[in-house]
Amino acid sequence: MMRIECPWCGSRTEDEFTCGGQSHIARPDPARASDGEWAAYLYQRDNPKGLHYERWHHGFGCGQWFNVARHTVSHAILAVYTMSEPKPELPDVPGDKA
């Protein structure tokens, strides 16, 4: 079970959170987006072996959504930042757990 550092509540175990999937996906203007652009917004997601920027919800705590940069192989969490903060630039370390 992972331990996630909530920006408000501190370090908690994974079972207090739910993962909302990939973060930093801009919602296109529905009036302008083509079918293809809209479908990409709905369905196309990164599936990296490495760093993944995703958002989590502390449903059993403060109720806040925030961003997590997690390594999908080692589950190492390299950054936690609020929704209003920009995406941090992190070196993509290779997976150390195959």
Add this chain to the structure above:
Amino acid sequence: MKPGQQRLPHTQVDTRERLAFQFDGKTCHGYHGDTLASALLANGVTIIGRSFKLHRPRGVFAAGKEETGALVQLEEGAFTEPNVRATLVPLYQGLNARGQNAWPSVRFDIYAVLGLFKKVLPASFYYKTFMWPNWQMWEPLVRRVAGLGSAPSAPDPDTYLQQTVHAEVVVVGGGRSGLQAALAAAADPDCRVLLLDEQEVPGGALLASPEPAERTWLTRTLAQIARYPNITLMPRTTANGYHDHNMLTALQRVTSHLGPQAGSSQPREVFWRIVAGRVVLATGALERPLVFPHNDRPGIMLAGAVREYTHRYGLVLGERMVFFTNNDSAWHGALEMAACGVPVAAVVDIRREVAPALLQRAAEAGIRCLAGYTVVHTRGRRGMRQVLVQQLSADGNDVQGPRETLACDLLAMSGGWTPTVHLFSQSGGKLDWRESDSCFVPGDPAQAVTVVGRANGDFSQPLNTRAQWLTPGLSPEYQWVDFQYDVTASDIQLAARENYVSVEHVKRYTTNGMSIDQGKTSNVNGLGILAQATQRSIPEVGTTRFRPPYHPTTLGAYAGVELGALYKPFQQLPAHACHVALGAHLADMGGWQRPEYYPRAAECEADTIAREVRGVREAVGLLDYSPLGKLEVRGPDAREFLNRLYINNIITLRVGAARYGLMLNEKGIVVDDGVVVCLAEDHFLLHTTSGGASVVHATLEEWLQCEWMALRVLVTNVTTQWATLMLSGPHARAVLGQLPGDIDLSREAFAHMQFRAGTLCGVPARILRASFTGELSFELSVPAGYGRSLWEALMTAGASFGITPFGIESLMVLRTEKGYLHVGSDTDGNTMPQDLGWAGAMAKKTGDFIGRRSLALDVGLDPDRLQFTGIELLDTTLDTTLDTTLDTTATIVNGAHVLAEDGRGSAGYVTSACFSPTLGRTVALGIVAAAQRRQGETVAVYYEGKAQPARLVAPCSYDPGGERLQLAPEVSGLAPVALPPGNLAAQLPMATIPGVDKVGFRLSEYTECDLIRLQVFHRDPEQVPALVAALGMELPGPGEVHWRGDQRWLWSAPGEWMLTVPTGLGKSMLYALREATAELCTVATLITDGRVILALEGARVRDILARGTTVDLHPQQFCPGSCTVTRFAGIPVMLFKPTEADDFLLFACRSLAIYLGEWFQAASRDC
């Protein structure tokens, strides 16, 4: 060995305490300190079980968890446990065990004849043989013959607990290295050290040492450890999993070492979740067997085990022993045996070069040294009689010269040592192959972990191991690798010949290491044989991945207290006691215990529902509707937000009016519906489907926090703060009119789809005129604490109208008759609003809403989409093309398919079908392809093998004009019911939590405060300074509590606080707060009613809380005067520690009070 012999002196066995036990129905004796295995050896029992596939006799082979032979069925009846390693069972008085996998007994096993067919039962035998006609036919036979003991048939009578523990350093293993590591870490007094040891007593390999100095060191060190307050030693605790982020799981045997404990107040085992800062693995090493012909005979044991039985248990296992080895460790064993006076005939060593010192000492002890020799055969029925040896060729690839026969009654073997790297591998650490010791050792770690001692390959004496993975020049047929599953060297070679390359595939094809052994003794030998057969090195072959659990774990321990009623959290309705008193049939619906219907004596379900439906249609009914989701949305941008949320127009919704709304997800799929009420220009009340409130709330928060961050909106889930009752039926207005209140209920003043707030019997009330039954209905909400009183008042007021309490099942019949949509029943994961007939209404709405763009994708425009429709069943006896007679006898079930026009495949299905007592026939709803275009057409509904003709019609079968909503039957001559004065104000108590009063733990309901919630709009941090100025006090931050006089302010979320004031002062404080913050964008609410507060105290309180939460409650981490919002026993709670003493206050939803009470009752067992 001979039964009844004297034990050697200076052992760990207490010969003053003699214990009687049963094995295979025979009474035997042992001593306190014995294991079942050592006691069986002392009683001369050589055959304990039979192997899995070939039923070969198996005896004690090891002394610890690597045992694969001495597997027993322990105890009987509900307490029975299969596959128990006799080496791990401490002997207790009255122990009862049986050998396994044999009939009639392990000594005379009929199936042993299978051993004769070894050659025709290779690894792939099952896969290749039982193909025809199918495996299912053969399975029962194979299962009976190839057995592994039997599972208990009765429920487990024992109880189990789960608990979380936090430590800065966790040491796994209580041998020499582990003890030293624990002491070193404990030098820092702030460092909490947890030391896990899996044996009955700590000491690890030291327990088997013949050196008095080592025993003295152990005693002294254990005494020293006991003096450190920051070291917690957990005996009988096996770490069985190493998970992400340095979290470990461990199983502690609390009473299981004492045998069956019927009715014990203690749990049998505790499953620990360990949150570690740093982990030290001191898990030791396991000895490997050697692979040679007929190496599976009882009487062949690991050399280390022979030493342990002698030094620790005082047993002399043979009268003439032979040692067979490929490393130095067995030589020390042989010398120790000789020193104990046990004749050792020879040491056979595959190495030509053996240290001269060892050779010399052995010669002095009269031991023959056969260096460069190997064992080529063993003989003996039910035991060892002879070992045949032969010289190895110079290159070690063949045997040569004459065979020599050595007489012996015990063969002690050592194939080298394997560091116990299971946990290290589970943690993600890499394993490196060390050629000099022929073993894998820990490499680069992936987490904060250190491996010490033999687990790290640091052997105190050099081993000088030389690998011989199988005996060369001889048939691999009878050279065992996995002793329990009967996997031999030939099976692995067969897999290699059949082109299996991956070690993971070979493992599964041959089942090597898949038995109870889990690779502990068979893994490295199997890899060696595979590497040789495929001409690769062992690092090239790689190793199979180690996965939790390291050691078999009882299923009950994984369940903990989450069994039966506590399987998952349950919520109770405010008027729960009234429903129970009325004999309601309760069911779990969305986590709530809700009445399905209220049967009278001997009334069946169908009759009850029919009576309740008629009661509502003809007079008046009362339903507890409290689980109805209620969210309050407020703020300057609330209207705009809701307009983006619903497909319906919210801009035009007037204050006091209500409107039905549909909610989509971004993919355009209908996810929720409900009535939206405008309470004020900037204040709305959203109703969601029952049980859907928290999901919808989380979705709203996601949009506000992640996408539309500029909207100034505050969403609060108030579902459990209000009790909601639905009064429905022609007499609803007359009944409600009997209750004193300030809301004008007249038809003119209070129209359908209107909302009024006021007072009812002196308490705040919210009334919504909406209808889910088709009858005149009032949905009445009062603060949750008054729910029971309101129920009783309405039942009294309705008595003369024949009021009928009705349940959810009856409500579903009423709404199906009316064709009202039930999201989740009548919709699926593809349903879009246009499928429900909302295309026209949506077209009129301008602007965007969630999911709108997706409706315009191709999938949404398909003319053959499944659309919501009514389905009428037609009479099959008539020509359906001409007649329209309805069939009043036909029935249909949910899920029945509507056949496609060509009669093949499905064109949709029935979603809601029931017998309508009102219409006297079945009514059905469904989603059917192009149903809107095909209204009036005849279709076939496929059900139970036959096609029932039916017609697609409008969903509403009853009162399509909606006239009944306006119905106002004349009621004459009724005097208002005399209600007791101030009835509702004298709040009836809700179900009270049974207190807990045990040693070290007390639980009681805390009623000494009122609760107020204070929130800032949009949780906007910029508004906090103004709030601080208005209040004249600093507000607490995360985890903080501020005191002001007798008030306590607790942080609960960003921009949200909970305030406690002495009971009775809540209202005045609320008004004072509202006045002080009138100019600010804040909301203050009295929430006492919706909450329960538990006072928890006693010396054990932190332990018991740690069974519900993973938050660290140590005073250094969770200091007095702090609070936390966390997950506890599966539900959200707030924990508050008011003082230095061992006491906590726990705040939770009132509806979960009884669940929490029962949870604490179960989880507060002592251990």
